[in-house]
Amino acid sequence: MPLSGGGIDREHRRVVLAAMVGTTIEWYDFFIYAICAGLVFAGQYFAALGPNALILSFATVGISFVFRPVGAVLAGQLGDRFGRRAMLIATLLLMGVSTVLMGLVPAASSIGVAAPVILVLLRILQGLSAGGEWGGAALLAVEHAPPERRGLYGAFPQIGVPIGLLLANGVLALVSALTTPGQFLAWGWRIPFLLSVVLIVVGLLIRSRVAESPVFEEVRRAGSAPVPLGALFRERGRLVLLGALLFAANSAVGYMTTGGYVQSYAVKSLHLDPAAVLASVMASAAVWLVSTLAGGWLADRWGRVRVYQAGFVLQLIWMVPFFALVDLATIPALVLALMLYAVGLGFTYGPQSALYAEMFPTRVRYRGAAIAYALGSVLGGAFAPTIAEALRTTTGTVYSIGGYLAGMTVIGLLASVFIPDRPGIPLNPPATPARPEAKPFS
Incomplete structure (x- = not known):
């Protein structure tokens, strides 16, 4: 899956690096918030709620998702008018500053109810940033890509998620290993949040050097005005809904680890060592990274929808065995369960950028892709950890969670049947060549 040779120049490589590094930081x-929601925040900020503290702590993870569509609309509107690059810099700054401030919020024992309120407000700002980030990064990579490599190029902003998960768990595991349990809960967990200062600087340096999308520049030179938001839903609302359902299935499954649920369950219910659990998630993130790149690469050969469907079938097959292995309460079983879990997840994530970019014409592409993604995250990942904990508490078994995730996977599989697969379609016919058989947007 090389990015060198074959007409791929330095600017192309710079673009995919900027997309990948930026999404990794985001x-x-x-x-780190989602992981700490399960390991730290229930006791530090929501302890007054007693037995419901953990459920509410996970709910704050989901609250930010409610604001993702707002961020998607705002960034999409501005991104379709002023460009993808400016929005990527703005979203990176918003996410980074919010994260650093989280590391400075005193515990509820110091400032009372103000502590969880401030924490939730900062989490909302993270949600606004995340809603606008993905669309800009995905489109910048895909719109710079040669038509025959859009799947692979589009996979690079996608691997920012497993790399971010790898980095978040790695830093938390290192801090956990270097501190006592009491020190980690008292101040150690704040270190990963404060380190975001360094990452912001790195991300800004990289993103500020990337050229604007050539597809967007062509539209801007032509003087085309962005289509009103209402027109997007009137003309392409069906595609927005199908895209949302597709991502809902992926994000519900993914947020068992990215949302911190598996980590919390393994540590608090199965009494496994926290550092070993975080290391297990890091191993699965590495597999997720490879399978996401493979999914993007295969999407250029098999088509985007076929790779999605293969991933959904793998997800469906693995749901019940996954929880059976986790419940063995050993680190080797947890590692195996998570690594196999990540394969189907990557296949339903790698093709996403290319597929969503090819679903919408240039003048509404940022909004269409970003809103579909953000709505899918609300329907799927937003409250998946909260639903999982409520199901386990109510039924007394983690297999009920497997049933819930299997149901979400079936929804995504059905949605994929109705999404047109148009690899190589001109993203902007005057500027972007495509295969002769590809039909342009009307």
């Missing part, structure tokens, strides 16, 4: 910031 999701590192996003995930």
Whole structure:
């Protein structure tokens, strides 16, 4: 899956690096909150709620998702008018500053109810940032790509998620290993949040050097005005809904680890060592990275929808065995369960950028892709950890969670049947060549 040779120049490589590094930083910031929601925040900020503290702590992970569509609309509107690059810099700054401030919020024992309120407000800002980030990064990579490599190029902003998960779990595991349990809960967990300062600087340096999307520049030179938001839903609302259902199935499954649920369950219910659990998730993130790249690469050969469907079938097959292995309460079983879990997840994530970019014409592409993604995250990942904990508490078994995730996977599989697969379609016919058989947008 090389990015060198074959007419791929330095600017192309710079673009995919900027997309990957930026999303890595964004999701590192996003995930350290989700992981700490299960390991730390219930006791530090929501302890007054007693036995419901953990459920509410997980609910704050989901609250940010409610604001993702707002971020998607705002960034999409501005991105379709002013460009993808400016929005990527703005979303990176918003996410980074919010994360650093989280590391400075005193516990509820110091400032009372103000502590969880401030924490939730900062989480909402993270949600606004995440809603606008993905669409810009995905489109910048895909719109710079040669038509025959859009799947692979589009997979690079996608792997920012497993790399961010790898980095978040790695930093937390290192801090956990270097501190006592009491020190980690008292101040150690704040270190990963404060380290975001360094990542912001790195991300800004990289993204500021990337050229604007050539497809967007062509539209801007032509003087085309962005289509009103209402027209997007009137003309392509069906595709927005199908895209949302497709991602809902992926994100519900993914947020068992990215949302911190598996980590919390393994540590608090199965009494496994926290550092070993975080290391297990890191191993699965590495597999997720490889399978996501493979999914993007295969999408250029098999088509985007076929790779999605293969991933959904793998997800469906693995749901019940996954929880059976986790419940063995050993680290080797947990590692195996998570690594196999990540294969189907990557196949339903790698083709996403290319598929969503080819679903919408240039003048509404940022909004269409970003809103479909954001709505899917609300329907799927937003409250998946909360639903999982409520199901386990109510039924007394984790297999009920497997049933829930299997149901979400079936929804995504059905949605994929109705999505047109148009690899190589001109993203902007005057500027972008495509295969002769590809039909342009009307």
